[in-house]
Amino acid sequence: MKYVGITETYDPCFVPDWETKLLEANVVISKELSDEMVEKLLIVQNRVIFHHTVTGQGGSVLEPNVKTPEHEFEQFKKLAERGFDTTHYVLRLDPIVLLNKECQDNIYKVLDMWSGYAKEHGIVLRCRVSVVDLYPHAVTRMRNKGVALLWKSFKAPKSVFKRTESILGKYTEWFHFESCAETDFTADFIDKMGCVSYKDLRLLNIKDAQYTAPLTKQRDDCMCLAKRQILGIRPRRCPHGCLYCFWED
16 A cells, blocks of 8 residues: 555644655645745646645734735746745645635635636636534633634534535635545535645546555544655654644643
8 A cells, every 4th residue: 555645634734845755646734835835836746736825814913923825926926926836836725724704804814805806817726624623621721822712512513514604615616625534524615635646646647556545544534545744753743733633732
């Protein structure tokens, strides 16, 4: 069984040599598309599907050390204009945080900017979505910062998923929406697909049948192919300091 490399345990923007750790096929996930990362992605793009996480909350109390969505949009345009294949690019609204009107407006801001680019260039962008889970340690962080919570359960109520679908549904012309392990999404326009999928292998021109589902899963509903964490560092909360981060301090 072959593995797809993935960077789920830490943000590679804080790992200077991440590009030296790549496997044959890789999903690289980052909230900070720095100039250095742009340069490296252009070199390794034939082996990488790049997930650009822009929740819209960058610079807010929820994501205190994350760049603003406006900054990340300019960096995305720089990446695309330098020749990065946009079929290897995935906008990642993960997690979607719907705690108040400001959070919602920030989500619309992201969708408006990226859909504007897609419309201008006549393309459809992939967009992966999930709704925030409230881990106990994340709840403590939020309460300590005065963030009001609208529900008490670990998973958001179904009404939040419905509200998310109503937001995303306005942008189906310019995005192909995907989601993994989110059983409460029921809209037909959200494809149930792993973060690591056969679609990614096809985009990377890999047809090897040895890539299969893992023997065991961390989450029962996960749809990913077998993947291997490639950064080689201890999983932990990164300097972005997002309050909802599932890694404990």
